[in-house]
Amino acid sequence: VSAGTTIKPMQYVSDVTFAGVSDSSLEEEIEVTNNYDPATPGTYEFIYRVSQGSDTGYTKLVVIVE
Numbered sequence: 001v002s003a004g005t006t007i008k009p010m011q012y013v014s015d016v017t018f019a020g021v022s023d024s025s026l027e028e029e030i031e032v033t034n035n036y037d038p039a040t041p042g043t044y045e046f047i048y049r050v051s052q053g054s055d056t057g058y059t060k061l062v063v064i065v066e
Contacts, residue, residue: 003065004038009046018050018057026050041065 001007009032016026034046046061 001038001063001065003041005065006038007034007036007046007063009034009048009061012061013048016050018052019055026052036063038065 010027010030013027013030016023016030018026029050031049032046033049034044036044036046042065044063044065046063047058048060049056049058051057
């Protein structure tokens with residue numbers, strides 16, 4: 001992305017599959033953490049995490065600021 005671009009990480013979520021089951025209601029339980037700095041060129045990660053009991057699933061979105 002170009003420097004200064006705002007990222008809305010949930011706009012990149014189209015489906016949630018947890019323990020082999022697709023469940024769109026889990027979108028509300030996703031926690032997103034990131035180290036994103038839109039003003040500084042570099043590579044940044046948005047970590048998406050969802051937990052159910054003692055199980056946790058995660059994935060990431062990698063963003064490159066140019």
